[in-house]
Amino acid sequence: MQYLLAIYEDEAAYQTESAWTAIIAAHTALVGDMQAAGVMRGGAGLQPSASATCVRTRAGKTSLHDGPFAEVKEQLGGFYLIEVDDLDAAIAWAKRIPLAADGVVEVRATIPD
Amino acid sequence: MSDALHARLNACLRASRAKLIASLSKHFGSLQTAEDALSAALEAALKLSSAQADSIHDFAAWLYASARNAGIDQQRKLARVEFKSEQLNELPADSPDEDDRLHLMLMCAHPALSTDTQAMLMLRYCANVEIEMIARWFFQAPDAVQRRLHRAKAKLAQSGVRCELPAPEHWQMRVQSVLSCLEILYDQSYSNVAGGAEVDACAREAEQLSLQLVDALSRLPQPRRDDSMYAEAIGLCAMLVLGESRRATRLDANREMVPLHLQPCAHWDQMRIDLAAHMLLRAAKLQQAGPYQLRALIFAHHARRKALGHTPWIDIFDCFARLLSLDEHPQIRFGWTLAALHVQGAAFARHALDAIDCSEFADAHRLSYCLVDAEIAAGEGDVSRQRAALAKAVALQSNIAEQKYLQRRLAGI
Numbered sequence: 001m002q003y004l005l006a007i008y009e010d011e012a013a014y015q016t017e018s019a020w021t022a023i024i025a026a027h028t029a030l031v032g033d034m035q036a037a038g039v040m041r042g043g044a045g046l047q048p049s050a051s052a053t054c055v056r057t058r059a060g061k062t063s064l065h066d067g068p069f070a071e072v073k074e075q076l077g078g079f080y081l082i083e084v085d086d087l088d089a090a091i092a093w094a095k096r097i098p099l100a101a102d103g104v105v106e107v108r109a110t111i112p113d
Numbered sequence: 114m115s116d117a118l119h120a121r122l123n124a125c126l127r128a129s130r131a132k133l134i135a136s137l138s139k140h141f142g143s144l145q146t147a148e149d150a151l152s153a154a155l156e157a158a159l160k161l162s163s164a165q166a167d168s169i170h171d172f173a174a175w176l177y178a179s180a181r182n183a184g185i186d187q188q189r190k191l192a193r194v195e196f197k198s199e200q201l202n203e204l205p206a207d208s209p210d211e212d213d214r215l216h217l218m219l220m221c222a223h224p225a226l227s228t229d230t231q232a233m234l235m236l237r238y239c240a241n242v243e244i245e246m247i248a249r250w251f252f253q254a255p256d257a258v259q260r261r262l263h264r265a266k267a268k269l270a271q272s273g274v275r276c277e278l279p280a281p282e283h284w285q286m287r288v289q290s291v292l293s294c295l296e297i298l299y300d301q302s303y304s305n306v307a308g309g310a311e312v313d314a315c316a317r318e319a320e321q322l323s324l325q326l327v328d329a330l331s332r333l334p335q336p337r338r339d340d341s342m343y344a345e346a347i348g349l350c351a352m353l354v355l356g357e358s359r360r361a362t363r364l365d366a367n368r369e370m371v372p373l374h375l376q377p378c379a380h381w382d383q384m385r386i387d388l389a390a391h392m393l394l395r396a397a398k399l400q401q402a403g404p405y406q407l408r409a410l411i412f413a414h415h416a417r418r419k420a421l422g423h424t425p426w427i428d429i430f431d432c433f434a435r436l437l438s439l440d441e442h443p444q445i446r447f448g449w450t451l452a453a454l455h456v457q458g459a460a461f462a463r464h465a466l467d468a469i470d471c472s473e474f475a476d477a478h479r480l481s482y483c484l485v486d487a488e489i490a491a492g493e494g495d496v497s498r499q500r501a502a503l504a505k506a507v508a509l510q511s512n513i514a515e516q517k518y519l520q521r522r523l524a525g526i
Contacts, residue, residue: 091286107272
């Protein structure tokens with residue numbers, strides 16, 4: 001089964017160069033483990049949420065909005081797509097995702113083909 | 114449909130429904146499919162003629178085979194076929210498996226669900242409690258419980274939770290989750306001492322489920338069973354059994370709470386006390402001490418008052434000290450302090466209580482603080498302090514039976 005692991009954290013935690021370097025190293029190590037276990041299917045880190053553009057549809061009309069979908073304390077900062085046997089295994093990988101401070105990793109199964 | 118058939122069916126369901134749901138869930142990988150398939154099989158059973166019904170020796174096996182066929186049909190989205198009991202009786206001996214109950218328990222109490230939802234699923238599917246009853250226990254409308262169960266089953270199916278034994282590396286997380294769920298179910302009924310017959314029934318279900326869990330774990334072959342989890346499951350079960358052994362004495366004739374050390378121990382249920390003692394010995398042999406075992410042991414030492422004529426505080430103090438080294442929870446600290454009062458005296462206990470920082474405590478902990486404070490003050494002969502502490506406790510206590518007890522004590526000083 002494929003699972004999306006979506007990472008939500010406060011972007012402010014990454015303002016220093018050292019925090020950024022440390023988290024990149026930790027993610028690189030995790031990606032290595034995921035590849036070795038044969039579960040890695042995709043993933044990426046995202047540019048800051050302020051760079052987001054939302055395409056909104058209301059009553060059949062689309063309009064563009066500058067900025068993230070919602071102003072919240074923790075923003076979507078990156079994601080992994082993994083393929084494992086069950087939710088337990090997906091949760092185990094989610095627990096290993098490095099965070100700079102407090103944060104949430106949302107685990108969602110994808111709809112099978 | 115004859116009355117005899119109806120009675121047979123009911124008896125079979127009472128004894129085997131949880132087992133059937135467990136085996137079918139495992140077979141189909143979905144609790145919802147299992148439930149629908151069993152309903153279809155029951156419908157088919159109710160249409161049997163008496164001659165057909167009489168030819169069925171093992172109704173549970175028949176229902177299992179019918180439900181399996183019904184489930185396969187449902188999964189293939191084919192039109193429903195008519196069930197022929199003769200044909201189904203010829204199926205290879207394939208009956209619901211006793212051990213599937215453990216798989217179902219682990220699935221219902223999956224840590225990805227909220228604890229309340231876990232408890233509701235376990236009550237409905239592992240203990241076969243009706244939705245109306247679960248709704249009353251959780252102070253919710255039956256519709257709300259129904260919807261919640263529905264959402265939970267959908268989540269389990271959609272997020273890939275399988276009705277199988279977890280991989281060894283996830284074993285700890287999964288069994289721990291079942292234990293916490295049972296503990297909360299029991300706590301809910303234990304704290305509501307004046308809840309009446311319905312709350313008592315809820316506590317008994319928690320006790321029964323914990324016995325089932327231990328039984329199922331005991332059947333697991335050694336390599337798949339984690340000894341520390343097994344020992345803790347036994348510990349939790351012994352704790353619930355010992356709690357139940359005292360249930361009849363927890364309220365007096367005026368429905369006022371009777372504290373543990375004043376309960377008439379002659380009325381404690383000796384069979385349960387013996388069972389728990391036996392279980393704790395079995396757990397001790399595994400040499401994997403843990404918090405549930407220690408808490409059960411504290412209960413067991415209290416139960417020894419029945420044989421000794423006095424409470425063996427020194428042993429209780431020792432258990433609390435070991436428990437504190439594993440878990441710094443404020444309630445455990447209070448328990449230790451209270452035991453210390455009996456073993457080391459009021460001055461020692463006062464010193465220990467003063468060392469507890471209670472500035473950020475929730476009401477439940479503030480209440481315990483006041484109760485221990487009052488006990489120590491009584492030991493010190495400080496009447497005004499005792500009165501003040503009890504008055505504070507009365508104000509914090511929302512449980513009527515306990516409030517009555519505290520008020521009477523306050524008036525008696």
